[in-house]
């Protein structure tokens with residue numbers, strides 16, 4: 641199948657008083673058309689930095705050092721602001737973290753849709769139909785259009801944000817932690833809606849979350865990040881049933897299952913990686929229960945073709 645996004649050799653980081661810290665390290669991956677790619681990793685693993693890079697919106701002190709993000713054959717990192725604006729929202733949408741709190745508090749929802757349409761020079765005669773279709777997609781009642789954001793629940797505001805991201809029929813939607821902060825039932829409903837919409841419209845989605853259980857429910861392909869690198873990539877079935885990286889394995893074991901005790905020996909200990917003090921070996925070394933001496937000395941390469949993993953102890957660790 642053809643890819644809608646080709647990410648090549650992306651390295652990026654942040655300036656600070658003491659210099660520059662590299663966060664993302666030489667990322668390479670493709671996003672096939674019509675799938676949901678789930679990107680997972682704990683807080684601080686570089687997911688939001690990657691989201692900004694993929695949308696061409698990383699701002700100072702952030703800096704992309706190398707690489708390209710080809711959207712349908714065009715490198716969005718090389719586009720001028722005007723060209724980028726034409727694509728954004730219309731062909732490629734981004735729902736950033738906490739987007740539901742970023743709705744304009746003093747404008748009714750209807751006029752926030754209008755602002756979006758105006759920014760994309762949509763013909764006025766199309767405004768109402770587009771808006772009503774978008775609202776219907778996320779199963780909201782027309783009344784929300786006449787509301788201010790503070791009059792809506794968190795779940796409704798998030799649905800509004802999703803409907804705005806879909807209103808101009810984009811081909812690709814990037815969602816960064818779209819259900820964080822919502823209660824479990826609302827979260828479940830919104831996830832089912834996202835999947836239904838994605839399937840019925842054939843949109844490609846990149847869904848970023850720290851919650852592996854959500855990603856197993858929603859993704860076709862999955863990518864695990866640790867320390868700003870890809871440590872495992874494959875179909876959700878590969879990651880669920882043929883887990884190749886200890887980080888994925890340990891995170892998977894920390895998902896609560898009713899009627900099953902969590903094995904405390906398998907909980908991930910220690911703290912997330914310090915980006916300004918990377919060790920020469922495997923970045924996951926200090927928290928890995930399967931590591932040996934080789935892991936201290938040599939930084940593992942990403943191996944495999946469809947199912948990729950960055951672990952020199954695979955498959956041996958499976959027998960430990």
Ligand SMILES: Nc1ncnc2c1ncn2[C@@H]1O[C@H](COP(=O)(O)OP(=O)(O)OP(=O)(O)O)[C@@H](O)[C@H]1O
Pocket residue numbers: 654655656663681682683684685686687688689690701702850915
């Ligand atoms: N504006 C910034 N300036 C300096 N460092 C930053 C900035 N934004 C993020 N970082 C650093 O980059 C690293 C990755 O952060 P990022 O927000 O991308 O991770 P994340 O996986 O999305 O985490 P979270 O889910 O908590 O947002 C962290 O060490 C963070 O401190």
